Amino acid sequence: MVDTNLIIKIVIIVIYLGVVAVLGIMGYRRTKTTSDYLLGGRKIHPAVMALSYGATFISTSAIVGFGGNAGVFGFSLLWLTFLNIFLGVFIAFIFFGRRTRRIGHNLNAHTFPEFLGKRYQSKFIQKFAGLVIFIFMPIYTAAVMIGVASFLQSGLGVDYNLALLVFAVIVAVYVLFGGMKGVMYTDAFQGSLMLVGMTVLIIAVYSKLGGITSAHEQLTALSNNVAVTEQTAGLQAGGFQGWTSMPALFSQYWWVVVSSIVMGVGIGVLAQPQLVVRFMTVKSDREINRAVPIGGVFILLMTGVAFVVGALSNVWFFNNQGLISVAAAGSTDSIIPMFLSGFMPEWFVLVFLVILLAAGMSTISSQFHAIGTAVGRDIFKVKEDDSKKGMLITRLGVLVAIVLTIVLAYVLPTIWDGAIAISTGLFFGLCCAAFLPMYFAALYIKKMTKTAAISGMIAGFSSSLLWMMFVHSKESAVLKVCNLIFGVNTLSAEGSMLQYVDPIIISLSLSIIVTIIVQIFSKKQFGNEHIEKCFEGMKKK
């Protein structure tokens, strides 16, 4: 008996991969110089830039993982959506993006570490930032790859190891040969698919639950249902007050939602190397202005829809099974897939599999590119040129990054399973604490010194790592350093809320304070010529 569903799934995926291949080839044919390979020749269309930025930011785990978290934390996660739109798009594009593009172009910088290194005339900053990307981003990338391979395994019934290998090789080929153009063209296609899929999903969910207000009222009423309060007893101990309420102030859940999810990801996005580099791919401020609307709407329809659907899934699960989402699905990661399988028509479930595949591929391709360019451009750069040799070295860097990540994706779950769960927060937190203060200063403070920049970077990076190793229990229990030295998972007192305070709160604050103090006491280090070159073409305030 032929499984019709399986044939349809395979046909849809083959068509999808066919389009990806065509776009990858298009990127390859249009890549002639190192600038093409690293920055798309600085002439990328604003719509492609905005969709690529959004699709890179939103991975499978943002839809399924965070959407599943909304099944527990409810609408409180919408604060992250707000920060993602306001900080991650509006502020990032207008106040960070335009200056990044201009200064990057003035200094002929092609990567985020190179941008910081040239702005502060420091090889150390460039190599340090390159090493942070090279060491920590592959763990984050491997986690996304593992998530996608798991979906292919459950969705198509294919062997996990085979799914991981085939998926990685497909992405690797178009990143390796197509460069930034290949990555951004495919990102834009994948982002468009995600946009359509999530729009259909939110319309279906709200209309099936009787409209916006009716759906929300059902969810609010659910919290007071006696059968539900029995199931949420454990959650209430953590500070849960219902899916349409914030967790109790300063409770365990409040700290998790506010510091780790909302602040950690919401602020962390501003200093992500794979996102910042997108600003340097367009030719003028006009392109960035035109990208803002697409970016804002895209993020609203990605995280906003995922969080609303995750929270509202409780209504459907309770009406059909008498259980809340997390009890019915067994874990937060299973909430969205199980909800879609039961709630949406079969054809949509098939299409959604491709949407999740697109979300994963668009993130991974950009990560491969960022790791590869960190190796080939920032750590082992040979000399300043725009020749084929420069492109060959960068491509070799990308190849090293791809092989390293694939090996990690195979090995990591067997030797260090917990690493998958902490990888995203680890990378976001480290980048934000180490780079955000000096990145902001690079754009707005002409008198900023190299000494202050390096001091802030080291303070942010080291305090973030120390807080993760010894205090924040989510990471310290996985990293095991604290247990090895002190015999406990965290140095915070038993029952103390300190163990739930995200590293970004501590390390970013410390990084800013150190940067300011050192700046006050350090002497002017850059000549007027360098500063004028950096800020050439900008209006004097």
Place this chain on the structure above:
Amino acid sequence: MLGLGDFSIFAVYVLCVLSAIACVVYGIFNWNKGADK
């Protein structure tokens, strides 16, 4: 208020939509600005 229990949740729901609208409005009003080798 849209059937949402907590005012802060109602506020953030509206803020999400408003911030996306702000992005669109900004883009429209600055569509041709910034083109100015």
